Amino acid sequence: MHTNPKNLAIKDFVYELPDERIAKFPLPERDQSRLLYCRNHTIADHTFQDLPELLPAGSLLVFNNTKVVQARLIFRKPTGGEVEIFCLEPVKPHREVQLAMQQTRSCTWKCLVGNNKRWKEGPLKIFFEGGVVTAERDAQQDGHFLIRFTWTPAELTFAEVLERCGRLPLPPYLNRELTPEDRTRYQTIYARNEGAVAAPTAGLHFTDNVMNALQTRGIASTYLTLHVGAGTFKPVKADTMEAHEMHAEQLMVSRQVVAQLQQHLGRPLIPVGTTSMRSLESLYWLGALLLLQPDLRPEELHITQWLPYDTKTPPAATEALQTLLDYMDRHQTEHLHASTQIIIAPGYTFKLCNGLVTNFHQPESTLLLLVAALIGEDWKKVYRHALDHDYRFLSYGDSSLLLP
Structure with missing residues (x-):
């Protein structure tokens, strides 16, 4: 039976992170970052190149092959002022990121608008080689806008428009301007499906050498896609987790x-x-959900934040995954699309995962809660060790292999 993390106080998941410990730039070589190895409550220091030897024999590594899009668009007004539009998620004609990226001619996205007060009226334009993209405000919702983009040449996809006009959305805490190397270094080497606005940063350490060493060691790997949303940086403002609404992400x-x-x-x-x-834990819960409601339509496949904690008798993992396979067969589809708001916090019982490769996360973040759900009170020991031994923190920082 799950204990419910709704009553967890976020102030219990705080530690002192001095600004100089945040890695502002990536290391020259991806796999030269450090790797904190924590197994059975014991900590050891390694470099990331050692990962293949440290993984348990017969492991299957699961990678997120989402690709960060250049989601920041800087429009200059005729008067010279700048308005920044940050694309968060597609609204129409498609809500599915994959389809929205392939959209031609025009589309509408939910966006954040910087300097909105300067945008008095009328459309804004960015001219690029051979074309132009125009932005118009459709509607304002709490904290964001619906922005309609149109562009020429009309046969360009929205992905191509962003590639030509957009800028990479670096995490806000890096607090610096983009450099040319960010374009390659803020993507994993296996990034494929465009649609994230933040990188799955644990993957940034992998190189061809590490990938080859995994194969040599007989460690299997596989890929799924979770489009990381800007909500991943959303600080927890509520005193207890019950009042924090998790962001939804497409899987x-x-x-x-x-x-x-x-x-x-x-x-x-x-x-x-x-x-x-x-993603993995959400797949289990999708199977559990479909076991109870086999007639859900594909667009209703959504894992709510508290579903795992409100389920009285969760099925076995093999049954949950079989239910997913049967569902896909019934719908004659090779790909499952869903969305998830799952919160993984202390009190959660893992259904599929047996460990984690991850960077070091911000204090009072849902990502730190997830780490604590996996290794319990050891999270304090791990973070204390990392701070005492000069590990680099956050997106461009060092890595860890956590095996409870």
């Missing part, structure tokens, strides 16, 4: 991968990053 997985996960049950399943972990 995509192939039938082949669900089958692979099912076949691997009983052996170590290790997500690379908190987004992969959220």
